[in-house]
Amino acid sequence: MHTTRDGYRVQTNMRRDNFTWQTKLTKEKYELTASVLFTDMYYQTPGALTLTEFNNDPKAARPAGGGFPSAVNAKAAIFQKNFLAGINNSxxxxxxxxxxxxxYxxxxxxxxxxxxxxxRRxxxxxxxxxxxxxxxxxxxxDWDIIAGAEFQQGYFNTQVSKNKNGNPDTLQTNxxxxxxxLSLFTQASVDLGKTWSIIGGFSxxxxxxxxxxxxxxxxTTQSRTYRNELAPRLSVLKKINDNIHWLAxxxxxxxxxxxxxxxPSTGVISTYLxxxxxxxxETNFRFFLLKSRLKLELTGFFFKLDEALVQRRDAGGADFFINAGDVKQKGVELHADYSRSFSGNIISKFNVRTDFTYNHFRYGYFVKGTDNFSGKTVPSVPSAVFAILAEVYSYQGIYLNTNYYTASSIYLNDANxxxxxxxxxxGCQLGWKKREKGPFRIKLYAGIDNLLNEKYSLGNDINAAAGRYYNAxxxxxxxxxxxxxxLKQSN
Structure with missing residues (x-):
């Protein structure tokens, strides 16, 4: 698949080429699957703006300043090639x-x-x-027990040089x-009759x-080993009746x-993290109504996170990380899903999905030098998010979907x-899917994003120096x- 885009801002052109391949061999007692993914991607990086720059010209790239060149003069961009291959046997x-x-x-x-x-990495x-x-x-x-292990090994090299007009110059670090x-894990689940289910495990x-x-x-070599104490988990499901389920x-x-x-991109080795x-x-209630065409979920959660890793950015836009003590994350999630199929000559299916989330994320004790952020709202997390998606499908393969998303304001730094x-x-999308027998599937589509023409910042640089938070x-x-x-399957 080939994708190219000129970009909305200066210095935001993008090109991406993807190749995927998968084959499957199925026998009586085993199923063997092989997969390959290759990606070649290039995208320019415009850099973040201050609020004044964002309001004056949101399309602009980061200008020169503070001893650093502009994003255009530095030819700021990322060139990335990825190859992934794996074999799976069941x-x-x-x-x-x-x-x-x-x-893999x-x-x-x-x-x-x-x-x-x-x-260069x-x-x-x-x-x-x-x-x-x-x-x-x-x-x-009914009993289900699983046990397993996973091992991963990497041999990386990172070289950082001075940037001279978009080309590597004097080597700084190598x-x-x-x-x-290495991860070891196990889990057991048991269904007691038709009303209770219990799942427990650890890793x-x-x-x-x-x-x-x-x-x-x-x-010299710096090393750090992180050993995990036992990490248990337990969940209980109670089917109150056919229409109401409770999970904790x-x-x-x-x-x-x-x-x-x-x-990080500052080049400072941080094994102290x-x-x-x-x-x-978590606790969760699930409701199945209108012959299960309508599904409702209500979830409440509380997460106490210790040694939370927080991102910071220096004057040059390089990121680094610090431990922020404890963070208390609590909130409520609401989800509704309505789906209905029709027998007729025009409409085949209609779906509506909607989600609402309320977040109350706060730092506990967080003091860094002379700055006290204890009790402050965690940046980058909106207190309220709402989304809705409606989809209509026809028997002729034509479909239409419309989506709406809104998020409340977010803080951009720890000091709030x-x-x-x-x-x-x-946004909305109109398309057509060809549904014929054979290995080929064809899809044509066209759409509009940001139909309301909102001016907003997305992918903000949190805790950036000099107030350079905004990416239009x-x-x-x-x-x-x-x-x-x-699509072709081998048997």
Whole structure:
């Protein structure tokens, strides 16, 4: 698939080429699937604007200033090539025991021409995952047990040079990164009659990072190992009746810093970062009405996150991360889904989906130097989000969908002194899908985004220096396309 776009702002051209291939071989006791994905992408990066620059000319790219060139003069852009391949085997050992094993490998090559430097990364990696499952059923109780492991290994290299008009110049840093991750997990679920279901499990994860700075002498290696204490989870489902279900769950999470967080674009090795940990509590009610054509869900959640990783940006736009102590995340989610099929000559199906979320995300104790952010609202998270999607399908393959999305204002820094205003987005798409026998599927479509012509900022740079938070999104825009699929299954 080939995609190209001129972009709304200066320095926002984009080109992307995707190739995907998948084949499947099915036998009596096993199913073997092989997949390949290749992506070649180039996209320009305009840089964030101050509020004054955003209001004066939202299409502008970041200008020169503070000793840094403009995004245009730096030819700010990212060149990225990704290759991913994997083989998956599902094997039936016995009527009650099955195994699913996948082996995969990937290779990424990234060049990032930024206003402060020129970065080149190569990221080869491989991994595997194997899961055994056992199922036992009788008239009163159904048991399902799974157990497995996953291993990932990566050998990365990152070189950062001075940027001279969009080309690498003097080498600044050269780092080798070795990363490994091992996860062990198990889960058991039991259905007690027709009214109760219980699921319990736990996982253990070990992550190790080794970073060697080859450009500094003597050459030294910094390493950090993140060992996960037992991370349990438990959920209980009660079917009050055929139309009302209640679900409650509690789970402990563990997330070590990624390579991009330990070695951010500032080039400062940050093995001092701690892993995020937290407990999540949820309760959920599900209602099935109008012969299950209408489904309603009400969910409440509370997540206590310790050592939360928070992004910061320096004057050159480079990001780095710090641990922010604890964060309390609580909220309510509402979901409604109505679907109906018709027997006739015109309309075949009609769907409406709507979602509303209320978020109350606050820092607990968070003091950094002389700044006290305790009790402040976590930036980048809107307190309220509402979305609705309506779809109509005809027997002739013609379809129409309309979507509406709105989000409340968000804070752009930890101090809560800057905001991005709320916005309302309306879009629609008209298309046609060819439904004929054979391996080919054809889809033609055209649509409009931002029908209300809203001026808003999306993908904001949170905690950016000098108030450079704003990345203008496109005004009303139009698109059309064609998609062709060729499907073939081997037996």
């Amino acid at each position: 094997f039936t050992i016995s009527p009650s025991v099955k195994n699913n094993t996948v082996i 490998g990937s290779y990424s090559q990234v060049k990032n021409s930024a206003i402060r430097n020129y970065e 190569t990221e080869p990696s491989f991994g595997g995952r194997s899961v055994f499952s056992w199922r036992n059923s009788n008239t009163q109780t 780092d080798d990164i070795v990363t490994s991750n 253990v994860t070990k992550t190790k990072l080794e970073l060697t700075r080859l450009s500094s002498y003597p050459v 769950s509690v789970a402990k999470g563990f997330s070590p810093p990624t390579v991009a967080e330990v070695l 701690e892993a995020e940990r937290g407990w999540n509590y 002194t800057a905001k991005a205003e709320p916005y309302h987005l309306l 999104a496109p005004n009303r825009n139009y698109y059309l396309g064609i998609a062709v699929q060729w």
